[in-house]
Amino acid sequence: MDFDRALEEKIEYTESCIDRYLPREEGFAKKLVQAMCYAMRAGGKRLRPLILSETYVLFGGTGEAAEPFMAALEMIHTHSLIHDDLPALDDDDQRRGQKATHVVFGEAMGILSGDALLNHAYETALHSFDLAGSAEEISRAAASLQILAAKTGIGGMLGGQSVDVDCGGNAADGAMLEEIYLKKTSALLEAAFMIGSVLAGAAPAETRAMEQVGRKVGLAFQIQDDILDVTGSEEELGKPLHSDEKNEKKTYVTLYGLQEAAGQVERLSKEALEILRGAGRNGESRDFLGELIRRLITRKK
Numbered sequence: 001m002d003f004d005r006a007l008e009e010k011i012e013y014t015e016s017c018i019d020r021y022l023p024r025e026e027g028f029a030k031k032l033v034q035a036m037c038y039a040m041r042a043g044g045k046r047l048r049p050l051i052l053s054e055t056y057v058l059f060g061g062t063g064e065a066a067e068p069f070m071a072a073l074e075m076i077h078t079h080s081l082i083h084d085d086l087p088a089l090d091d092d093d094q095r096r097g098q099k100a101t102h103v104v105f106g107e108a109m110g111i112l113s114g115d116a117l118l119n120h121a122y123e124t125a126l127h128s129f130d131l132a133g134s135a136e137e138i139s140r141a142a143a144s145l146q147i148l149a150a151k152t153g154i155g156g157m158l159g160g161q162s163v164d165v166d167c168g169g170n171a172a173d174g175a176m177l178e179e180i181y182l183k184k185t186s187a188l189l190e191a192a193f194m195i196g197s198v199l200a201g202a203a204p205a206e207t208r209a210m211e212q213v214g215r216k217v218g219l220a221f222q223i224q225d226d227i228l229d230v231t232g233s234e235e236e237l238g239k240p241l242h243s244d245e246k247n248e249k250k251t252y253v254t255l256y257g258l259q260e261a262a263g264q265v266e267r268l269s270k271e272a273l274e275i276l277r278g279a280g281r282n283g284e285s286r287d288f289l290g291e292l293i294r295r296l297i298t299r300k301k
Contacts, residue, residue, distance in 0.1 A: 055196025186218025
């Protein structure tokens with residue numbers, strides 16, 4: 001498998017799915033939509049929808065059932081980035097190599113565009129019912145919507161963000177920091193792996209296993225982000241360096257040091273790959289996901 005070529009093709013497909021579900025820039029709320037689309041079209045790894053799509057194929061899924069959820073998941077992720085950059089939170093002026101949304105459109109529109117993307121994500125996910133052709137497919141879409149809501153809400157991404165804000169970015173200890181990371185970052189990756197498997201008709205035990213893959217990959221991904229904030233370059237990251245230090249936030253690096261943090265990334269990634277090794281029915285998709293996880297370990301941006 002030519003991974004780089006396959007990745008490029010899959011990202012192009014993912015981008016087309018996302019673009020298809022973006023609202024039109026027209027009407028009295030045109031500026032709001034422009035802010036939403038500005039953030040959505042800023043690029044990024046498209047990691048979550050890509051994983052969702054590939055997990056769907058891994059478990060034998062065919063057709064368009066995954067596409068609304070692919071777009072919805074990236075909208076939810078982008079909503080979180082818009083709000084993370086606001087002055088009340090991380091107060092960052094750059095995102096994905098361009099000016100942050102609130103810098104271009106103003107703080108009020110930054111808040112509203114994030115809210116609108118979160119709501120539009122659910123409007124988009126509901127299109128999955130239009131694509132369902134049987135009672136079983138309707139049931140899978142409903143189960144996937146429940147996962148999306150749970151992993152986004154109080155018990156997931158938003159809950160983790162609230163704990164991070166409440167402690168002022170200074171987790172009391174490693175256990176609290178890990179809980180924040182599992183909610184803020186792992187939750188949406190868990191959703192990607194789970195929704196892809198559910199839509200394809202995977203067994204409950206298989207879906208739970210994929211949730212664990214997402215949990216471990218998400219935690220490793222966030223720890224690697226901490227490492228890059230110290231060791232990366234602003235050009236590669238597309239955002240200011242030492243943002244965590246500026247905001248006096250505790251991270252895996254500040255608590256455990258670079259060496260221990262790097263060791264955790266390696267351990268978690270190996271555990272995720274071990275679970276993935278026996279999963280699904282499509283070997284090509286399994287190999288692709290495995291290589292994708294490996295590259296996340298050594299990424300520079």
